[in-house]
Amino acid sequence: MEAVLVGIGCLMIAATAVPLARADAWWVRVFDFPRLQIALILLLTFVSYLLVREDPSVGDNIFLGLLALALIYQAYRMAPYTPLYRKQVQMGRQADPENTISLLISNVQMTNRNARVLRRLIGEHDPDIILTVETDAWWEHELADLERTHPYVVRQVQDNTYGMLLHSRLALRDARVEFLVEKDVPSIHAFVRLRSGEEVELHCLHPRPPAPQESDRTTERDAELLIVAKQLKDKDARAIVAGDLNDVAWSRTNSLFQSISGMLDPRVGRGFFHTFNANWPFIRFPLDHVFSSRHFRLIDFKRLPYCGSDHFPVFVKLALEPDAQREQEHPQATAEEAQEAQEKIEAATS
Template sequence: MHNATVIALRTVATILILATFVPLLPFEAWYIRIFDFPRSQIFVLAAFTLLIFLVLRWWRYGIDKILIPGLVASLVFEAVNIYPYTFLSPVQVQQAPADAPADGQLSILVSNVYQHNVEHQLLIDLIQEHSPDILLTLETDSIWQKGLRPATDSFPERVAIPLSNTYGMHLYSKLPLRQTRTRYLLEEEVPSIKTYVQLRNGVWVELHAVHPKPPVPTEDDDSKTRDAEIVLVGKEVKGSDYPVIVAGDFNDVAWSHTTTLFQKVSGLLDPRIGRGFYNTFNAKYKLLRWPLDHVFHSDHFKLVKMERLPHINSDHFPILAILSFAPENKYEQEEPQPDEDTAEEAAETIEEGKEEAQEEDD
């Protein structure tokens, strides 16, 4: 085989191995954290590369004696990470029975619209088709607020935060809201929403809407503030006396260390586990997609339906979740459990994020 091809294959193998294990380093720099995202892509590429090595019988030669075990380790590690989001895994959230009471159900549609997208009608059509109880839109400015009115006029409750910095947020509800607060947990220009929504059966549910900054050079050089906001919300809802839903664009994947820490801290469940990836980003590139938009909830709920909705010309697909309030069966579902290091790690994550945000303000 041509030397250039051999070098190329070995280079690819080395990159895949590094990409797998670099995120284990205790650093929050964007060029480290970015490798949390493409776990499924790395798995496929590592499997293909390993197959080539085996077909060519390279396990007998020099550096290949290191690269092949490295690729095997990469495959195993990536498989462990993505396994829960395949149909091979047991579900974390039980399926609601067909006769679940309608007055205990809540449908929520989450859509990061991409602020510069002008195809308002595509989202309007989806809202009118699915008629959710709760609509959460992200990256919505005043233009989007006006553009969606043909659909949002049917929502009597509204929380509008129109911003032109791509962190605008709008929450629309057909159900009553109370004690609604717009909050800026760590950064002045990045809002979140906390409110309580009343189901048709009279039960009040604590709802959080979030959209922290991503760890990319154009936004944040590291993931400290993102991680801190996610974990801060998780810590807050753990002490809630109400059923809880946390929804939004976390700018983090479901299997990352930070989102896993969020689940351990909050005890919230992920309805995707055992059902699929529900990749919402990037809608424009089929081979580069991962789950960034989330709907987590307490064990008071079971799942009626979860669906990734059609493309609306955004870089995100909208996602729809329909939950059923089922408190009498809540203990059938096992909450993510903290380990002995969870509280300390959560406190450190929050403190580092606050310090980072303070330095940016100064």
């Protein structure tokens, strides 16, 4: 039994250490995802080894020490996304309905042919903006009736799992589809006019994930997010970035994005809000995101029920409040982080 636990423990220690390398290879970065699962296995291995070891030795103590260090590090990386931390996006205090905006984001899973549940969720939550990704021609047809209530539409239907649809009841200006890094991976960008007349930048992304069947490195995924971050840097723009980013909340790239852009994450101080994989209860990660500039406070943020896809939808409601910018701290990049971001962008686009 001890040998089995040592084997499992060594694998989990290695899985903790591998992502410390800044390499972009998919098999390195994939270990960013299951930090919670690795932490739980480390804890179980630590407790089990204490119970079964018969003749404690120096080697045993070293092994237990390494397990503890790995567990502490995993907890450290995930801790900001628990109620133990101060909330990065404050709760709304004086929300003016004219200055609120709500979004529903859903990766529909292109092969999923159950649109009924998603339409019901849209009806129940009545969002101002609906972003759906992995949308093909079938999904475009099934969601066409949304145009009665959300007449401002941006379409980029594709059959490669990177299609996107944006439906808005709020007026859009300068709405456009861009291919920031890869010619078959689109993103949507627009200015949204709130009911008050104020405008907000909206950037909708769905970069390619790091996986053998998709991409052998994370460079392109990271660069797409960081290009948008650089566009927002120093602009002091009222902005929202949303989508299935195919990256976990606690990743180095997410941290880098926030540092460069100054955007805030409503998950910080609140919870994981795992959105993928909806079909696997014990293997889930927070992949679908909404970031907001410090001009906004939060009214509501929640994961919605299962809708037939392998992703849970996300609903968020934000309020543009006059004193929010002054009272909310925002991340700032160091010179080293700015250089790292630039190198990633150049590696993906050169």
